[in-house]
Amino acid sequence: MAGGTAQVEERDLSASAFHTLVSFRLSAAGPRPGLLVVPPLSGHFAMLMRDVVIGLLPDFDVSLLDWTNVRHVPQSFGSFGFEDNILTVERAIRELGPGLNVLALCQGGVPALAATARLAEEAPHRAPQALVLMAAPVDPMANPTAVVRLIRRWPMLWYRMGAMAPVPRGFAGQGRRVYPAATQLAGLRAYLARDRERDGELARKFRADDGADPGVAPFGDLYTSVMDVDARHFAENLEQVFHICAITKGRLTCRGRTVRPEALQHTTLITVEGALDDIAAPGQTAAAHDLCIALPPRRRARIVVPDCGHFGLFHGRPCRERVLPAIREHLLSAG
Numbered sequence: 001m002a003g004g005t006a007q008v009e010e011r012d013l014s015a016s017a018f019h020t021l022v023s024f025r026l027s028a029a030g031p032r033p034g035l036l037v038v039p040p041l042s043g044h045f046a047m048l049m050r051d052v053v054i055g056l057l058p059d060f061d062v063s064l065l066d067w068t069n070v071r072h073v074p075q076s077f078g079s080f081g082f083e084d085n086i087l088t089v090e091r092a093i094r095e096l097g098p099g100l101n102v103l104a105l106c107q108g109g110v111p112a113l114a115a116t117a118r119l120a121e122e123a124p125h126r127a128p129q130a131l132v133l134m135a136a137p138v139d140p141m142a143n144p145t146a147v148v149r150l151i152r153r154w155p156m157l158w159y160r161m162g163a164m165a166p167v168p169r170g171f172a173g174q175g176r177r178v179y180p181a182a183t184q185l186a187g188l189r190a191y192l193a194r195d196r197e198r199d200g201e202l203a204r205k206f207r208a209d210d211g212a213d214p215g216v217a218p219f220g221d222l223y224t225s226v227m228d229v230d231a232r233h234f235a236e237n238l239e240q241v242f243h244i245c246a247i248t249k250g251r252l253t254c255r256g257r258t259v260r261p262e263a264l265q266h267t268t269l270i271t272v273e274g275a276l277d278d279i280a281a282p283g284q285t286a287a288a289h290d291l292c293i294a295l296p297p298r299r300r301a302r303i304v305v306p307d308c309g310h311f312g313l314f315h316g317r318p319c320r321e322r323v324l325p326a327i328r329e330h331l332l333s334a335g
Contacts, residue, residue: 006027008024008026008027009023009024009025009026010023011023013063013096014095016088017073017074017077018067018068018070018073018080018230019065020066021064021065022063023062024063024064025061026057031061032059032060033099033101033129033332034061034096034097034099034100035056035062035100035102035103036089036092036102036128037053037062037063037064037065037103037104037105038102038103039067040107041067041107041229041237042106042107042237043179043181043229044222044225044226044227045067045222045226045227046065047217050212050213050217050315051212051314051315051316051319052105052314052319054212055212055319056103056324056327056328059328060101065088065092065108069181069227070173070176070178070228070230071171071173071176071178071181071228072171072172072173073172073176074172074176075173079176079232080230080232080233081230081232081233082111082233082240083236083253083254084233085233086111086115086118087115087254088111089102089108089114089115090115090119093119093126093128094123094126098125098126100128100129101129101331101334102128103132103134103327104132104134105134105135105313106134106135106310107136107137107237108136109133109134109137109138109288110136110240110252112133112136113131113133113261113291114252116131116264116267117259117261118257120263120265120267124265129267130268130270131264131268131269131270132270132271132272132327132330132331133269133271133288134271134272134273134285134313134314135272135279135280135310136271136280136285137241137242137284137285138284138291139248139283140242140280142284142287143281143282143284144281145277145279145280145281146278152242152243156235156243159234159238160231160235163179163234164177164180164231164234165177165178165180166178173228176230177230177231178228178230178234179231180228181228185224188223189224192206200278200309201308201309201312202309205311205315205316209316211316212320219316223311247291248287261288261291261292262291264292264295267295268300268301268330268331269288269299269300269301270302270327270330271285271288272285272303272313272326272327273305273313274305274308274310274312274318275305275307276307276308276309277309277310278309278310280310282304303327305322305323305326
């Protein structure tokens with residue numbers, strides 16, 4: 001596939017009103033190890049992880065949780081919260097079967113870790129073979145960034161009341177309370193403006209797109225294409241992950257049971273951080289190792305990528321040339 005093209009088969013494996021589990025595999029390839037990609041449910045579309053999926057396809061059959069823009073989900077389907085996120089990841093792992101590898105990005109990290117911990121405790125034979133957490137705020141207070149401090153500055157009441165709005169008329173989800181895409185986009189533009197002042201990684205990507213195929217998927221489009229997020233999930237995610245740091249304090253529950261990362265015994269844990277990440281700084285993701293105390297050293301790896309920020313971990317040249325080769329090496333050896 002290097003330097004050429006390959007036919008990729010895409011099919012939907014299962015779906016709910018709030019997600020679709022999509023499978024990608026090379027048409028001419030024989031059996032490959034399975035890998036589930038868990039994108040963050042934070043506003044961006046799963047397309048943001050295109051470079052990761054393309055880069056892993058030569059060695060893995062890749063599946064991806066494609067979150068639905070809830071402006072298109074009628075209110076009759078109910079709301080979607082943080083616990084639903086965990087259970088969706090857990091069901092996908094069960095569906096894809098034994099020997100699966102899981103890679104979760106950013107705010108997909110805590111739900112993926114929680115789902116893995118639940119399986120390790122309740123159905124060990126279904127727990128993933130390996131769990132890769134990339135730029136995930138497992139413990140945002142381990143090395144708080146300006147983003148973390150900003151999130152914690154406002155009380156949860158403000159997020160539940162002031163940051164939400166109903167989906168307007170004309171959409172299937174009209175009336176559903178959401179964190180609107182327009183508000184998300186305003187924040188992303190403000191972050192880009194600050195990054196341009198310091199000529200940071202994000203600004204450089206806008207100036208010189210180093211993605212796998214900028215003609216088909218320009219980084220500017222990937223970054224600025226955002227969706228409405230269900231108000232319940234938006235608030236619960238901020239509260240559980242950033243305000244009370246529930247998983248690090250043993251306070252995260254799912255279906256009435258405490259999530260116990262210490263239940264992991266046979267899953268290889270790989271954490272990936274960018275040395276220059278100013279969103280989920282080094283230490284926030286690696287904190288998962290302190291929680292998974294039952295894992296032996298041979299089932300742990302901590303990768304810190306030099307001269308790499310948040311976006312380079314999953315897009316562009318750093319991702320292709322440094323991040324994915326390191327992940328591939330650890331996953332194939334774990335198998």
